[in-house]
Amino acid sequence: MPDPVTRKIIHIDMDAFYASVEQRDEPTLRGRPVAVGSPAARGVVAAASYEARAFGVRSALPSITALRRCPDLVFVRPRFEVYKAVSRQIHAIFADYTDLIQPLSLDEAYLDVTANRAALPTAWATAKAIRARILAETGLNASAGISYNKFLAKLASDHRKPNGQFAVTPEMGAAWVETLPVSRFHGVGPVTAAKMKRLGIETGADLRARPLAFLEEHFGSSAGWYHAIARGEDHRPVNPDRVRKSSGSETTFDRDLIDPAEIEAGVLRMADDVWTWCEKAAAFGRTVTVKIKFGDFRQITRSRSHPAPVADHALLRQASLDLVRSIYPPETGIRLVGVTVSNFGGDGAALPLFDGS
Known part of the structure; x- marks a missing residue:
C-alpha cells in the first residue's frame, strides 16, 4: 500500500572516504592515485581515490592487479581508528537534522528528514546543508541522493558523484528507474545481473515488462523485490536500530571444479571480498562459514567459531581455507x-551497523 505520508529520505555517501581522509591528512597525496590497503602480493585494495579509479582501480581489487593497471599507484596502510573518528563527526552532524538515521557503514547512511527538524524549505536544501557542514567540519566531500524511498535515494546519490546531489521526485521515480541498467x-x-541479461533483462524497463510469475519462476523469493523496484516502489522505513548479523560473498564458477588450487583461489577471492566489507564497516565476527555447492546442486556448509573476533585478513583467509579443505577430496x-x-x-x-561509541 502507498505510504500515507510521502517520505523525504536522503542517502549520504562520502566520496572515496578512506582515500580522501588520507589525502586530507597528507598533502603530498593530493592529486595522486592513492589506494588504501597493502601492496603485498596477496593484498587487496580497500579503497581508491578518484585519481586511481580513472585507471580502473577499485575496492576489492587484488593489489597486484591494481599496480599493473596503475604503476604510479601509492599504497597507504589503513587507519581505521581515524576513519571511525571522522565517521562519528559526520554522524553528529546528521543528528542535528533527524533522529531517523540508518548507517550502512562508516561512510554512508540513510536519513529520514520528513519531520524537518531544521526547518529548511525542502529535503534538497537539507541535503545541501548537511554536505556543507561535513565539508566545513571534516574537510571532506559527500554526495547525496534525495527521494521518497530508500531504493531511489541510494541510486540518486551515485548519480552526481563526486561532490554532488540528485533528487528523484514521486512524479519521475518509476520512469527514471526504467532508464537505468539493472546492474546498478x-x-x-553481478551474478544476478548476468542471469537477468541471459533472460533479456538489462534495464529497469526490461525488468518491469516481466510479470511477477516469470520473476518468481527464475528468482524465487527475491521476485517481489525486483517487481517492486522496477516500479520505483520501496516501503522500507529508515530504521535506526537495524543491525547486521553477517556479511558474506559467493561466486559461481564457469565450470565445476575439482582441482584444489582452483577451488581455493575462489574461496580466497570471497574471503577478500568479505574482508573489504569488514574493514570498511570496522566490524569483525567470530564465526567463519564456507558454503559449497556441488555440480548436482547439493549444498553443504562448514563453520568454525573463534574465541575472539577475526580481525586479521590473513586469519580470515586461513580459516576459510581450513574449512574448504575439510571436505577434500570433493x-x-x-x-x-x-x-x-x-x-x-x-x-x-549482532553488531550495530554504525559504531557510535
Whole structure:
C-alpha cells in the first residue's frame, strides 16, 4: 500500500572516504592515485581515490592487479581508528537534522528528514546543508541522493558523484528507474545481473515488462523485490536500530571444479571480498562459514567459531581455507563457493551497523 505520508529520505555517501581522509591528512597525496590497503602480493585494495579509479582501480581489487593497471599507484596502510573518528563527526552532524538515521557503514547512511527538524524549505536544501557542514567540519566531500524511498535515494546519490546531489521526485521515480541498467540496482549483484541479461533483462524497463510469475519462476523469493523496484516502489522505513548479523560473498564458477588450487583461489577471492566489507564497516565476527555447492546442486556448509573476533585478513583467509579443505577430496565437481563472517561482537550479539561509541 502507498505510504500515507510521502517520505523525504536522503542517502549520504562520502566520496572515496578512506582515500580522501588520507589525502586530507597528507598533502603530498593530493592529486595522486592513492589506494588504501597493502601492496603485498596477496593484498587487496580497500579503497581508491578518484585519481586511481580513472585507471580502473577499485575496492576489492587484488593489489597486484591494481599496480599493473596503475604503476604510479601509492599504497597507504589503513587507519581505521581515524576513519571511525571522522565517521562519528559526520554522524553528529546528521543528528542535528533527524533522529531517523540508518548507517550502512562508516561512510554512508540513510536519513529520514520528513519531520524537518531544521526547518529548511525542502529535503534538497537539507541535503545541501548537511554536505556543507561535513565539508566545513571534516574537510571532506559527500554526495547525496534525495527521494521518497530508500531504493531511489541510494541510486540518486551515485548519480552526481563526486561532490554532488540528485533528487528523484514521486512524479519521475518509476520512469527514471526504467532508464537505468539493472546492474546498478541495490540487491542485484553481478551474478544476478548476468542471469537477468541471459533472460533479456538489462534495464529497469526490461525488468518491469516481466510479470511477477516469470520473476518468481527464475528468482524465487527475491521476485517481489525486483517487481517492486522496477516500479520505483520501496516501503522500507529508515530504521535506526537495524543491525547486521553477517556479511558474506559467493561466486559461481564457469565450470565445476575439482582441482584444489582452483577451488581455493575462489574461496580466497570471497574471503577478500568479505574482508573489504569488514574493514570498511570496522566490524569483525567470530564465526567463519564456507558454503559449497556441488555440480548436482547439493549444498553443504562448514563453520568454525573463534574465541575472539577475526580481525586479521590473513586469519580470515586461513580459516576459510581450513574449512574448504575439510571436505577434500570433493565428492563431485564444485560449482559455487562462498565465505561468510557472522557472530559480531565479543559476546556473540549482532553488531550495530554504525559504531557510535
